[in-house]
Amino acid sequence: MAKKKKKKTSTKKKVSKSKAVRKKTVKKKSVTKKAPTKKSAAKKIDYKAIFSKPPVIKASSGQIRVLIGKAGLDGHDRGAKVIARACRDAGFEVVYTGLHQTPEMIVNTAIQEDVDVLGLSILSGAHNYLVPEVIKGLEKEGVKVGKEMLIVVGGIIPESDFQSLKKAGVSMVFTPGTSIDSIVNFIRDHVQPKG
Numbered sequence: 001m002a003k004k005k006k007k008k009t010s011t012k013k014k015v016s017k018s019k020a021v022r023k024k025t026v027k028k029k030s031v032t033k034k035a036p037t038k039k040s041a042a043k044k045i046d047y048k049a050i051f052s053k054p055p056v057i058k059a060s061s062g063q064i065r066v067l068i069g070k071a072g073l074d075g076h077d078r079g080a081k082v083i084a085r086a087c088r089d090a091g092f093e094v095v096y097t098g099l100h101q102t103p104e105m106i107v108n109t110a111i112q113e114d115v116d117v118l119g120l121s122i123l124s125g126a127h128n129y130l131v132p133e134v135i136k137g138l139e140k141e142g143v144k145v146g147k148e149m150l151i152v153v154g155g156i157i158p159e160s161d162f163q164s165l166k167k168a169g170v171s172m173v174f175t176p177g178t179s180i181d182s183i184v185n186f187i188r189d190h191v192q193p194k195g
């Protein structure tokens with residue numbers, strides 16, 4: 001019995017020791033927490049500056065022609081369909097590729113349909129691969145991206161990728177929550193129909 005009592009006391013001591021250690025660690029953490037510096041504040045992406053001067057192109061006909069493309073394994077087609085319908089309602093000529101297209105398929109359709117705007121809808125996270133692939137394919141076929149054809153991208157696109165997409169030839173990125181009107185107006189403002 002006496003032995004058992006001794007054991008219990010020693011365990012209590014151990015617990016109280018480890019509590020003290022935990023308290024110390026918490027204190028340390030709060031001390032080392034840094035306030036945001038000027039450097040980290042400067043890192044914030046100013047997407048309006050990145051896409052500040054999108055080009056204005058001349059349409060190949062009297063009606064603005066738009067292709068909405070879905071590349072890769074991405075199965076999210078709501079946004080693409082919503083945009084395709086809104087563009088049609090705005091009076092544009094619209095072609096929708098449907099799901100699971102390869103970049104080559106999208107390039108071929110864009111050229112065959114002689115579109116002024118290629119809108120890529122990507123929610124899969126593969127935009128950093130797919131978008132440059134499509135643009136490279138168009139340029140290989142002699143399309144002057146940003147002069148004869150506007151490339152716009154919509155979907156789940158982190159702001160940190162805006163700069164590289166702009167560099168690849170994208171004129172504007174539209175993320176979730178963008179109003180349909182602002183998308184239609186962007187196309188109207190940046191594509192001048194013939195005549």
Ligand code: B12
Binds near residue numbers: 073121123152153176
């Ligand atoms: C609905 C939904 C689904 C539905 C899709 C139904 C369908 N037929 O589209 C279902 C249930 C099938 C689904 C499945 C999956 N999903 Co999901 N899904 C969503 C959810 C909740 C909403 C997407 C949506 O329809 N929004 C409404 C439409 C109108 O908005 P939108 O597409 O964003 O379009 C707007 C803009 O982005 C822009 N836009 C979009 N396209 C274009 C094109 C052009 C040309 C222009 C100008 C503008 C534009 O304009 C629109 C209007 O503002 C999002 C979360 C979210 N809040 O976005 C996740 C989300 C997209 N899904 C996600 C994931 C991971 C999946 C799955 C992989 C889950 C799984 N493990 O199975 C699968 C993948 C299926 C597949 N084969 O691809 C992730 C993607 C993560 C990422 N990319 O980093 C998200 C972001 C959820 C999350 N927070 O994790 N999903």
